[in-house]
Amino acid sequence: MLNKYPLWKYLLVLAVVLLGLFYAAPNLYTPDPALQITGESSSQLIDDRILDTALQALDEAGIAHFDPAVDASGRNALIRLREAEQQLTAQARVSRALGDGFIVALNLAPTTPAWLSDYGAQPMKLGLDLSGGVHFMLEVDVDSAIERRLEYYTNAIKRALREERIRGRVSLGQQGQIEARFNSAEQRDLARELIADSEPQLSLDNVDGDGSWSVVAVMPEQVRKEIAEYSVSQNLTTLRNRVNELGVSEPLVQRQGQNRIVVELPGIQDTAEAKRILGKVANLEFRLVANLDAPAAEKQRFEYRSPDRANASEWLERDVIITGERVSNAQASYDQNGQPNVQISLDSEGGSLMSRATRNNIKRRMGVLFIERKFRTRYEMQEDGTEVPVKVPYDEKKLLTAPVIQSALGAQFQITGLDSPLEASELALMLRAGALAAPISFVEERTVGPSLGAENIRMGVKSVQYGLAAVVLFMIVYYRVFGLAAVIALSANLVLLVAVMSIMGATLTLPGIAGIVLTVGMAVDANVLIFGRIREEIASGMAPQMAIHAGYERAVSTIFDANITTLIVAVILYAVGTGPIKGFAVTLSIGIITSMFTGIMGTRAIINLLYGGRKVRKLSIGGRGA
Secondary structure (H helix, E strand, C coil), rough: CCCCCHHHHHHHHHHHHHHHHHHHHHHCCCCEEEEEECCCCCCCCHHHHHHHHHHHHHHHCCCEEEEEECCCCCCEEEEECHHHHHHHHHHHHHHHCCCCCEEEEECCCCCCCCHHHHHCCCEEEEEECCEEEEEEEEECHHHHHHHHHHHHHHHHHHHHHHHCCCCCCEEECCCCCEEECCCCCHHHHHHHHHHHHHHHCCCEEEECCCEEEEEEEECCCCHHHHHHHHHHHHHHHHHHHHHHHHCCCEEEEEEEEEEEEEEEEECCCCCHHHHHHHHHHEEEEEEECCCCCHHHHCCEEEEEEEEEECCCCCEEECCCCCEEEEEEEEEEECCCCCCCEEEEEEEEHHHHHHHHHHCCCCCCEEEEEEEEEEEEEEEEEECCCCEEEEEEEEEEEEEECCCCCCCCCCEEEEECCCCCCCHHHHHHHHHCCCCCCCCEEEEEEEECCCCHHHHHHHHHHHHHHHHHHHHHHHHHHHHHHHHHHHHHHHHHHHHHHHHHHHEEEEEECHHHHHHHHHHHHHHHHHHHHHHHHHHHHHHHHHHHHHHHHHHHHHHHHHHHHHHHHHHHHHHHCCCCHCCHHHHHHHHHHHHHHHHHHHHHHHHHHHHHHHCCCCCCCCCCCCCEEE
């Protein structure tokens, strides 16, 4: 029969709309403002004592809270607050009560019912301009990068002199000059020529004293600037890699000024994890374990002593074989005994350095030193009587393992002796994302408060409502019953759009809301084309049922072509755009696809139910068909 769908098509449309309603429903439940507490180390557990300390701090400050809980892993605690305006105050109070070693982050705790979340239904992530996320301002310590490069030059000069059997004493001065002392001018001249060939970036000067001849190497200012620039650029790349590892939608990681980096993580759920991963300034150093039976003169080369997990200790040589910067890939795994480890792959230069160091030191032990930049909190009294927390940086050195070198190592090996699979995964993430070229510190941490986001949401929703109302009024007045069918389909389109974005985990931003407003207007374009075609067929004398059939059949190709061209533009915007442009492109792309389904198949199903399979003399479509 003309204009009748088979039963399966009606059921398909109904099923898609019901499924859309189900997955869009979580967005009706407003999340609670909350504090999330986690340890700085991935293996640190949050027990009842720690949670009670946090709750007591909130009670003393008169901050209302409810439903405190520690998750199943025991690594995170969540405390929900009654008022969002008290989040920052609560964070400061709990941070001071718990002290260093814990991260207290602002979060939004979901309130989605279990009957929805059990089937994977979650609300859309909202962007930084709507409901929050985190804004970090990081400062790169370029002085540490320069100091690290000077240490590298010092060790490289020592190594070169040893290989050429030139006897001398090499030391790094406090002012950044490298001095190599020799017992004769001939030795000094040979060393200078060797240093000039191996390290051409350094400026060299001869300094003669009473019975000593020295070469002083100084890093030129231009080289210092290049190192500082490289450190910031490399840290920028590393932070982007770490953000990608976190799986954050539409993040912003960009440079600001000479040595600062801005990181914005919109819509992120685990802000504490983000801060811990981004802020972890960690690196590895591979050094030989010192030979304590060596002559006393050589013991001056031994410098580092680091406690291991059993509170034992090892003396490590000053010279570094390689650092984590030479790691090209790292994956957490397990050894033959089921213990966690990290599989390491080095770049070509790292593999060469490791091979050279290990093949000449078989049966010696090699220490793997984990160096992490941490901060102690000190409270300073201000003139107005208030105390301000100040973060004081320090480096924590921890010996992960010190195995015996059984054979020459190459570009691939493994690190064992780790406490847990979580520690192995985190270490692998740090190395895989790239070691930071210089330490970073948080100079600003800001969570966009709910007041600004709520205002943006209110204005955005109002714009959608106004646009929708105008379209509804026009369609019903101009196209009567057919217009009502289009309005029903438009409502279904908005539900499907929200559902698809929720399923995809897309982040809704203010430009994304603009995309929804545009989608509202575009969604009825297909119906305008179809209804206009039906009117033309009726005006030419075609029977109502045939006019409906012809209107849909002949307008579909035009609708398809118009939407495909718009979709191509949206895809290009997503590919080349950043931040807000991507948010707009995502919403527009999804809206085009869902509007084609509801505008063509959805309205056809409604019209078929109203007019299909029966004799119709007149259509309520406005114009001559009214």
